[in-house]
Amino acid sequence: MRIRADSVVPINEFKASAASFVRQFAESDEPVVVTHNGHPAFVALSPTAFETLVGTAAVVKAIAEGIADPTALSDVELDELLAEEEQWVTLREAEARMGIKIRTLRQWSIEGNVSRRTENGLHGEQILVNLAELPERRDRSA
Numbered sequence: 001m002r003i004r005a006d007s008v009v010p011i012n013e014f015k016a017s018a019a020s021f022v023r024q025f026a027e028s029d030e031p032v033v034v035t036h037n038g039h040p041a042f043v044a045l046s047p048t049a050f051e052t053l054v055g056t057a058a059v060v061k062a063i064a065e066g067i068a069d070p071t072a073l074s075d076v077e078l079d080e081l082l083a084e085e086e087q088w089v090t091l092r093e094a095e096a097r098m099g100i101k102i103r104t105l106r107q108w109s110i111e112g113n114v115s116r117r118t119e120n121g122l123h124g125e126q127i128l129v130n131l132a133e134l135p136e137r138r139d140r141s142a
Contacts, residue, residue: 007031025049
């Protein structure tokens with residue numbers, strides 16, 4: 001992934017505009033490189049982008065372990081890791097991808113019509129839904 005030039009900001013600008021960066025992370029998964037004295041100090045990113053990054057790292061680690069020891073990871077476990085990385089998304093992401101209103105997704109998850117899990121987000125606990133289940137559930141509602 002290449003970092004865009006406008007995604008590199010000095011730490012003073014980041015501190016002064018922290019609220020606008022929080023809004024930016026809610027709308028985009030683009031990381032922001034924060035510099036101190038002209039050198040990268042840290043990278044800020046949305047919870048969704050962080051989860052994707054961690055999930056990808058888990059898959060890469062599992063593949064590396066499988067290459068080092070072919071008996072360490074079964075095909076089923078690898079399939080589960082690959083599937084898990086893309087399936088769990090926030091309600092906002094599910095709405096954007098599937099066109100299903102957030103309130104409907106929330107209701108389905110509360111009623112147990114779709115799988116859900118929760119994680120800590122910027123504004124407290126947020127609901128994640130299994131993206132793979134949504135097309136079938138949407139079709140049953142139509």
